Amino acid sequence: MRLWSLHPSQLDRAALVACWREALLAQAVLAGRTRGYQRHPQLERFRAQPDPLAAVGAYLTGVGEKADARGYRFDRSRILSPARPAARIAVTDGQLAREWEHLGAKLAVRSPADAERWRRSEPRPHPLFRVVPGEVASWERAGTIAD
Numbered sequence: 001m002r003l004w005s006l007h008p009s010q011l012d013r014a015a016l017v018a019c020w021r022e023a024l025l026a027q028a029v030l031a032g033r034t035r036g037y038q039r040h041p042q043l044e045r046f047r048a049q050p051d052p053l054a055a056v057g058a059y060l061t062g063v064g065e066k067a068d069a070r071g072y073r074f075d076r077s078r079i080l081s082p083a084r085p086a087a088r089i090a091v092t093d094g095q096l097a098r099e100w101e102h103l104g105a106k107l108a109v110r111s112p113a114d115a116e117r118w119r120r121s122e123p124r125p126h127p128l129f130r131v132v133p134g135e136v137a138s139w140e141r142a143g144t145i146a147d
Contacts, residue, residue: 001025002142003042003059005091006099007124008066012107012114020063020074027056027080041139045089055089055128057081062127085128092134096123102142 001022008016026043028034030052037043049055060079067074076082100123107115125131 001037001040001042003046004099004103005096005125005129006103007126008063009069010103010118010121010124011066012111013070014110015103015106016063016067016070016072020060020067023056023060023063024078027053027060030056031080041141044139045091045137049085049089051081051085053081054083054085058084058128059126088130089128090132091125091129092137093131094135095137095140096125096131098136098140098142099123 002015002019003023003026004011004015004019008019011019025034025037026040026046029037029040029043030046046052046055046059057079061076061082061084064074064076064079104115104118107118
């Protein structure tokens with residue numbers, strides 16, 4: 001499961017589609033609708049919020065908005081709690097940098113055109129997140145391009 005902290009506009013088609021699918025899975029876990037992935041580390045930052053479903057709903061909304069802008073048809077009615085939470089979630093600059101490197105490695109393998117666009121830009125956070133100084137998050141498990 002990869003719930004990118006990066007802005008959805010920075011994801012290529014494959015990453016955006018996978019992010020939507022995996023965020024829906026995260027929502028199902030947080031809503032108690034599935035028994036799998038209960039201990040997945042990527043869910044820690046959502047579970048730490050006062051309303052985890054609102055947080056993942058806001059995350060899905062951000063991904064859905066970018067999908068709409070690209071002309072994709074993600075079923076936004078699947079978002080259980082689309083309202084924005086009161087506060088944005090902190091993400092460290094170290095985590096954002098790690099994900100940026102991870103995305104770049106993936107793009108180099110599967111999409112040279114997107115990799116070139118990646119090289120000319122800087123990481124930005126998903127609208128749900130605010131950047132704070134710090135190291136890579138404790139829940140991060142990315143280690144290979146297959147992650």
